[in-house]
Amino acid sequence: MRYWVIAFLFLSFCLGTSAQKKQVSVIITAGQSNTDGRVSNSHLPDYIKKKGYRHCLWSYGSDTISGGGHFEPFWPRVARPDNKERWGFDAIVYYLIDRHAKRDFYVIKESLGGTAIDTACASNNGMYWNASPGFLAANAAADKGGKSLLKAFTENIGACIDNQLSRHKNGFEIKAFLWHQGESDKKMAAHYYDNLKAVVAYVPGYLVGKTGDSRYARLPFICGTFSNQSRDRSEEIVGALHRLAAEDPNFHVVDASDATLQPDRLHFDAQGAELLGRRVYERLVQVVGKIR
Numbered sequence: 001m002r003y004w005v006i007a008f009l010f011l012s013f014c015l016g017t018s019a020q021k022k023q024v025s026v027i028i029t030a031g032q033s034n035t036d037g038r039v040s041n042s043h044l045p046d047y048i049k050k051k052g053y054r055h056c057l058w059s060y061g062s063d064t065i066s067g068g069g070h071f072e073p074f075w076p077r078v079a080r081p082d083n084k085e086r087w088g089f090d091a092i093v094y095y096l097i098d099r100h101a102k103r104d105f106y107v108i109k110e111s112l113g114g115t116a117i118d119t120a121c122a123s124n125n126g127m128y129w130n131a132s133p134g135f136l137a138a139n140a141a142a143d144k145g146g147k148s149l150l151k152a153f154t155e156n157i158g159a160c161i162d163n164q165l166s167r168h169k170n171g172f173e174i175k176a177f178l179w180h181q182g183e184s185d186k187k188m189a190a191h192y193y194d195n196l197k198a199v200v201a202y203v204p205g206y207l208v209g210k211t212g213d214s215r216y217a218r219l220p221f222i223c224g225t226f227s228n229q230s231r232d233r234s235e236e237i238v239g240a241l242h243r244l245a246a247e248d249p250n251f252h253v254v255d256a257s258d259a260t261l262q263p264d265r266l267h268f269d270a271q272g273a274e275l276l277g278r279r280v281y282e283r284l285v286q287v288v289g290k291i292r
Contacts, residue, residue: 004031022170025105025291027097028203029090030153031181034224035163036062037078037088044076044087045274048095054093057076058107061156063125069159071106087149089268090178092277093116093284097291105291106172108160110153112142115182117195123133123184132241139239150199154206162211174216175288177203178280182241183232183266193240200244200251220287222252231265246282252287254279 029035052075059067074086074094075102094107114124119135125291127142128135129149140146141155177200185192200221207216223241226233245253256279259272268276284291 021174024099024103024165024168024170025101026165026172026174027094027105027107027176027178027246028153028157028174029107029109029178030149031111031179032115032184033111033135033266034273035090035109035180036111036113037076037086037091038262039087039273039274040115041085041087042271045075045270048091053095053098055104056098056102056107056125057104058094058109059156059160061110061113061143061152063127064143064145064159066109066152066283067156067160069156069163071160071164074107082252087273089180089273089277089280091273092255093175093178093281096278097193097284100290102292106160107164108153108157110149110156112149114184115149115181116188117181117199118185118188118191121185121187125216129181129199130195131202133166142176147221150202151195152201153171158210159279163289174219175220175291176220176284178284179221180276181223182234182237183230183235185190186232189236189240192234192237197244200223200248216249220250220252221248221282222254222280222283222287224254224256224280226256227259227261227268227272229261229265252283253285254283 056074057071058074059071064078076091077084078086112124115127116123117129119128127147128186131150136253136287141151142149143152202284204216204219217254225238241253256276259275260269261267
């Protein structure tokens with residue numbers, strides 16, 4: 001009898017482990033213009049033009065545009081009427097995941113160029129990533145007529161969970177939070193450490209409350225720095241990123257100081273975006289392993 005019990009427990013463990021491995025993977029991504037994407041799709045790497053994306057589905061929100069809790073096949077685009085066909089570093093990350101994926105994975109993205117965390121800074125359409133309780137209490141989500149990009153982001157994450165992710169037989173796992181932002185906070189760089197720390201706390205807190213899964217309190221946060229040639233690079237902001245990384249083992253900084261830029265001396269060009277994307281992917285693999 002004892003052997004049957006041991007065999008049953010072993011089988012249950014194996015089945016449980018297998019089910020866990022079959023959870024669908026999710027990446028969440030947010031930030032300003034270099035996350036949104038400012039490189040023409042005509043300059044996508046040839047390997048992406050040739051092979052495309054097989055397994056990547058995304059829900060994209062920007063400004064007043066909502067992801068609506070729905071996913072579609074990923075192809076790079078931005079919510080800009082003058083030129084929608086643009087990509088950012090994250091398109092490289094998703095492609096590299098896609099090459100190893102054996103099934104669909106999901107991306108939930110919120111991005112808007114020229115946006116700050118600190119409300120003392122100028123921010124596109126008066127919309128902010130601010131995570132202070134006062135700001136969040138006073139402002140609705142950006143896609144619902146308000147000024148909070150963070151609410152638009154997390155509310156879309158919640159809608160994606162309700163509409164699709166929670167319906168997967170073996171569940172889902174949000175693997176990491178990718179972020180590139182900070183240029184618009186240059187004026188209030190001295191506050192960036194506290195401001196970003198609040199954002200980093202708010203999103204995992206929302207996920208824990210939404211899912212009941214305490215693991216999300218330790219969600220990996222991966223952010224890029226800025227080119228040395230950027231006209232809006234702030235050493236104080238870069239210092240804040242490294243300070244957060246030194247204090248929090250779940251906070252990871254990826255260097256982009258040598259990334260090349262477009263003539264505006266602000267936005268990554270194709271080589272710069274690809275370089276940061278590959279480095280972010282490498283860090284993602286180091287932190288969570290290859291997403292399959």
